[in-house]
Amino acid sequence: MRTGCATVPLPVTAPTPMGGYAGRVGTSTGTRDPLGITALTWFDGRRRFALVLADLICVNADVVAAARAATGDVDALWLAASHTHSGPETGCVPGGTATPPPWSHRIPAAVAGAVAAAVRTETDTVGRWRTGLLADVGSVRSAAPGLAQVPLDLVEVVDGAGRRAGLLVVLPVHPTVLPAANLLVSADLVGAVRAALAQRLGPDTWLAVATGAAGDISTRHTRRGHGGSELERLGTAVAEHCLAELARPAVPAWGAGDRLDWRAGPARLAPKPSSAADHRAMVEAATRAVATARAGGDPAALRIAEGDLTGARLASTAEVPEHEIDAEVAAARIGALSLAALPGEPFLALAGEIRRNRPGPTAVLGYANGYPGYLPTEGAYAQPRYEVLAAAAAPGSGERLAGIAADLLTDLDGAHQ
Incomplete structure (x- = not known):
C-alpha cells in the first residue's frame, strides 16, 4: 500500500x-x-x-x-x-x-x-x-x-x-x-x-x-x-x-499487500415537521427558559438556555425544506481499517452504533460529502435543545444514515473475507 x-x-x-x-x-x-x-x-x-x-x-x-x-x-x-x-x-x-x-x-x-x-x-x-x-x-x-x-x-x-x-x-x-x-x-x-x-x-x-x-x-x-x-x-x-x-x-x-475498497449509499431524508405556530411556541418557551436560567445564577444552565433560544430563532427564520433532503453515506476499507463518512453533524452516539460489534479497527468521520444539517439521535428530539431545534431532518434520520453506513461496512467485510 x-x-x-x-x-x-x-x-x-x-x-x-x-x-x-x-x-x-x-x-x-x-x-x-x-x-x-x-x-x-x-x-x-x-x-x-x-x-x-x-x-x-x-x-x-x-x-x-x-x-x-x-x-x-x-x-x-x-x-x-x-x-x-x-x-x-x-x-x-x-x-x-x-x-x-x-x-x-x-x-x-x-x-x-x-x-x-x-x-x-x-x-x-x-x-x-x-x-x-x-x-x-x-x-x-x-x-x-x-x-x-x-x-x-x-x-x-x-x-x-x-x-x-x-x-x-x-x-x-x-x-x-x-x-x-x-x-x-x-x-x-x-x-x-x-x-x-x-x-x-x-x-x-x-x-x-x-x-x-x-x-x-x-x-x-x-x-x-x-x-x-x-x-x-x-x-x-x-x-x-x-x-x-x-x-x-x-x-x-x-500492510504492504493489502487492497482498497469502498462503497457509497444515497439516502433521502424526510424534513422535520414544523409550522409557524410551532416556531412561535418554541421561541416563547426558550425565552422563558433563558429568564429562568438567568435568575438561577448557573452559568452553564444559562449558556444552554441561550443556545436553545438561538436554535428556536434560527428554526423560526430558516426556510423549511419542502422536499426530501439528499444525503450521501460512504464507507471504505484500507486493508483491515474501516472508515465511515457521515454527512452533516451526526451525534456521537450514531458513530457508536456504527462501531458497535465491528470486527476490526473502525473510525467514523462527520461533516463529510454534504450538509443535511444536524443529525440528532431519535431520542434527542424529545427535548427542544439547540441541535434539535436547528435540525432540518425528521426524527430517525440519524439512525437511518448510521444503519446505511453499518450495512456498507458489513458488505465490505464480506468482500474482504
Missing part, C-alpha cells in the same frame, strides 16, 4: 463573511492562523482513494461534486469539513444549499491541487490503529456538565524504513473555542491540535486532523476561556493524549 499526504493553503482575504455563528456581527478582519486543505491518498497498485480534509464550516453537495470532477488520478474522493466557526461562510444551511462564490470554485481547485500534491508524495507504508478515551476536552454541550470523555482514533502511517511518516487523528469535538466576537480567520481547535502535534513530532511527520461525529460534542463545559491561550491549552491536551496513545501497542491497519 502506498500512502501520500499534502496540504495546500486556502487563503481568506479580508473582509470576508464568516460562517458558523448566527450572532456574529461583521466580516473577517485578518487571519489568526491560516486555513488549509489536506489530502491523504492511498494506492494499492490498482485503485486510489483520497480523503480530503478542509478547514471549513461545511461542504455542500455541489462543491463535493465539483471537487470530484476537478480531481484526477483518483477513483474515489471524500471531502470533509473541520467545522471551524472561524472560516469563510460556505453556505452552511440545514438541509443543504448552493455554495456561494468565490468558494464554489476555489474549494474544488484547492482540493485538486492538494490531491495531486499528495499523489506525488506517495510511498510504501503500513498502517497502525489505536483508539482511546480523551478526557477533559469535549463533552455533550446541551446538557449539564458531566463526564467529559470522548473517543479519539489515531491512524499512524509508517514508511518502509519503519519511521513514522504521518498521523491521522479523528477528533469528535466541535472546534469552537474562539467566540462569535472573533473576526480573525482560524482553524480553531483543529489547527491548535495540528500545531501542538507538529511541535512534538517534528517536521518529518505529516499531520491530518478530521472532525468525527461531533454534532452534540463541544468544548463548552471544558474550556476556560475563548482566546489563543485556551486554544493552545486544549490543543496541547489532545497532543499529549496522542503521544500517550502512540506509546501503547497498536492494531495493524494495513
Whole structure:
C-alpha cells in the first residue's frame, strides 16, 4: 500500500463573511492562523482513494461534486469539513444549499491541487490503529456538565524504513473555542491540535486532523476561556493524549499487500415537521427558559438556555425544506481499517452504533460529502435543545444514515473475507 499526504493553503482575504455563528456581527478582519486543505491518498497498485480534509464550516453537495470532477488520478474522493466557526461562510444551511462564490470554485481547485500534491508524495507504508478515551476536552454541550470523555482514533502511517511518516487523528469535538466576537480567520481547535502535534513530532511527520461525529460534542463545559491561550491549552491536551496513545501497542491497519475498497449509499431524508405556530411556541418557551436560567445564577444552565433560544430563532427564520433532503453515506476499507463518512453533524452516539460489534479497527468521520444539517439521535428530539431545534431532518434520520453506513461496512467485510 502506498500512502501520500499534502496540504495546500486556502487563503481568506479580508473582509470576508464568516460562517458558523448566527450572532456574529461583521466580516473577517485578518487571519489568526491560516486555513488549509489536506489530502491523504492511498494506492494499492490498482485503485486510489483520497480523503480530503478542509478547514471549513461545511461542504455542500455541489462543491463535493465539483471537487470530484476537478480531481484526477483518483477513483474515489471524500471531502470533509473541520467545522471551524472561524472560516469563510460556505453556505452552511440545514438541509443543504448552493455554495456561494468565490468558494464554489476555489474549494474544488484547492482540493485538486492538494490531491495531486499528495499523489506525488506517495510511498510504501503500513498502517497502525489505536483508539482511546480523551478526557477533559469535549463533552455533550446541551446538557449539564458531566463526564467529559470522548473517543479519539489515531491512524499512524509508517514508511518502509519503519519511521513514522504521518498521523491521522479523528477528533469528535466541535472546534469552537474562539467566540462569535472573533473576526480573525482560524482553524480553531483543529489547527491548535495540528500545531501542538507538529511541535512534538517534528517536521518529518505529516499531520491530518478530521472532525468525527461531533454534532452534540463541544468544548463548552471544558474550556476556560475563548482566546489563543485556551486554544493552545486544549490543543496541547489532545497532543499529549496522542503521544500517550502512540506509546501503547497498536492494531495493524494495513500492510504492504493489502487492497482498497469502498462503497457509497444515497439516502433521502424526510424534513422535520414544523409550522409557524410551532416556531412561535418554541421561541416563547426558550425565552422563558433563558429568564429562568438567568435568575438561577448557573452559568452553564444559562449558556444552554441561550443556545436553545438561538436554535428556536434560527428554526423560526430558516426556510423549511419542502422536499426530501439528499444525503450521501460512504464507507471504505484500507486493508483491515474501516472508515465511515457521515454527512452533516451526526451525534456521537450514531458513530457508536456504527462501531458497535465491528470486527476490526473502525473510525467514523462527520461533516463529510454534504450538509443535511444536524443529525440528532431519535431520542434527542424529545427535548427542544439547540441541535434539535436547528435540525432540518425528521426524527430517525440519524439512525437511518448510521444503519446505511453499518450495512456498507458489513458488505465490505464480506468482500474482504
